Amino acid sequence: MCQDASRDPLPNPSRQVLRDWRVRLGWRPSGGVAGIIPIESRGASRPRMRQATKQHLSPKELGKAVGVSESTLKRWADEGEIRVYRTAGGHRRIDLSEAVRFIRKTGMPVREPRLLGLSALDGPFDPVNYPADAAKLMRAALEEGDTSRFRAMLVSTYLAGRSVAEVCDGPIAEAMHAIGEFWQHRNDGILIEHRATDTCIAALNQLRSLLVRPDPGAPRAIGGAFSNDPYLVPSLMAATVLSSEGWDATNLGPETPVDVLVGAVEQLDVRLVWLSVSVERKSVHLHEDLNDLADRLQHRSDVSIAVGGRVLPQPLKIRRPNLQEVRSMTELVAFTRGLRAKA
Numbered sequence: 523m524c525q526d527a528s529r530d531p532l533p534n535p536s537r538q539v540l541r542d543w544r545v546r547l548g549w550r551p552s553g554g555v556a557g558i559i560p561i562e563s564r565g566a567s568r569p570r571m572r573q574a575t576k577q578h579l580s581p582k583e584l585g586k587a588v589g590v591s592e593s594t595l596k597r598w599a600d601e602g603e604i605r606v607y608r609t610a611g612g613h614r615r616i617d618l619s620e621a622v623r624f625i626r627k628t629g630m631p632v633r634e635p636r637l638l639g640l641s642a643l644d645g646p647f648d649p650v651n652y653p654a655d656a657a658k659l660m661r662a663a664l665e666e667g668d669t670s671r672f673r674a675m676l677v678s679t680y681l682a683g684r685s686v687a688e689v690c691d692g693p694i695a696e697a698m699h700a701i702g703e704f705w706q707h708r709n710d711g712i713l714i715e716h717r718a719t720d721t722c723i724a725a726l727n728q729l730r731s732l733l734v735r736p737d738p739g740a741p742r743a744i745g746g747a748f749s750n751d752p753y754l755v756p757s758l759m760a761a762t763v764l765s766s767e768g769w770d771a772t773n774l775g776p777e778t779p780v781d782v783l784v785g786a787v788e789q790l791d792v793r794l795v796w797l798s799v800s801v802e803r804k805s806v807h808l809h810e811d812l813n814d815l816a817d818r819l820q821h822r823s824d825v826s827i828a829v830g831g832r833v834l835p836q837p838l839k840i841r842r843p844n845l846q847e848v849r850s851m852t853e854l855v856a857f858t859r860g861l862r863a864k865a
């Protein structure tokens with residue numbers, strides 16, 4: 523059954539496989555779900571120490587973590603279900619990102635997260651029954667500035683088979699939008715929104731580090747926000763979403779002038795430029811920048827520009843063949859899958 527499951531060509535685990543695995547392994551929701559975060563010493567008397575996240579695992583470690591024997595794991599490796607490499611001494615090793623891919627594909631719950639260099643997610647968060655209260659619990663973690671918990675929630679949701687785009691458009695955006703109201707009626711509102719931004723960045727970067735590295739021939743994407751736009755999270759989300767789709771994505775972040783974007787396209791042989799627009803400017807300035815960028819990239823018929831953002835005028839008043847409006851991370855995925863299908 524396991525081997526059939528892991529041959530499933532679909533990127534996400536089927537519900538049935540997940541259920542079967544839960545029954546087989548006697549998993550209980552309260553048993554802890556993995557969130558890939560660096561192990562932190564949590565004991566009251568111990569200092570809080572942060573260790574590097576494990577980058578590779580032995581078959582024994584991964585087997586124990588997901589509740590199968592080392593020999594089963596080795597067999598799966600030998601059958602090509604999970605990619606391994608060999609150390610100089612001939613021992614099998616598995617990249618953490620490959621372990622994550624495998625866990626997502628098979629839908630196996632992680633029983634011993636600490637063996638993967640993860641910490642268990644305690645408390646009532648069930649990434650499988652998402653989105654029942656994911657938004658509420660993620661919002662609480664963001665509001666409290668509980669970075670460890672938020673990272674664990676985000677990663678466990680991803681491990682349970684959710685797409686990065688759906689989590690970004692759903693619970694994270696909802697939580698940040700709700701937190702955005704605080705400054706109007708709470709003295710600590712601005713503190714909370716700054717802290718929540720930092721927490722989101724930490725969690726998204728953590729997730730990015732777990733994604734399978736792009737193939738050497740993967741198409742490149744770069745993006746950010748124009749000058750005078752300080753918003754960090756939306757562009758980082760776009761980079762994470764594109765990475766999860768197999769793009770080699772570089773986030774240039776906020777305050778990126780058109781010149782820099784154009785230079786990067788040439789230097790890095792880019793196929794896609796994304797832009798996030800979060801600050802209301804006179805629409806004439808936004809249109810000037812977009813026109814300028816579209817003009818300067820016009821000679822590159824293989825380069826597309828995808829523009830989105832909370833305050834992007836709707837509809838956008840300019841129409842250019844190389845410019846595409848994308849209103850959400852989910853739309854970005856659809857658009858870029860189309861691009862890759864055409865290439």
Ligand code: B12
Nearest residue numbers: 691695698699702753754755756798830831832848850854
């Ligand atoms: C954090 C924050 C800040 C931080 C930003 C820190 C940083 N460096 O990133 C700081 C402190 C700088 C800040 C400042 C201000 N802020 Co502010 N801020 C926010 C807050 C809480 C979160 C922003 C965020 O990260 N959201 C999360 C992202 C993921 O959501 P999103 O942008 O909607 O993105 C989604 C989609 O739009 C889309 N998308 C976005 N970009 C792209 C790009 C592509 C390519 C694609 C495909 C999709 C896409 O996908 C995302 C996921 O679904 C928002 C609340 C909100 N509603 O977002 C307020 C908010 C934007 N701020 C607001 C205000 C008023 C201000 C200030 C004027 C005063 C203040 N509160 O401090 C200043 C002005 C700053 C400026 N220069 O203009 C208002 C704006 C109101 C309005 N009229 O538009 C908001 C809405 C809060 C509110 N409800 O009042 N802010």
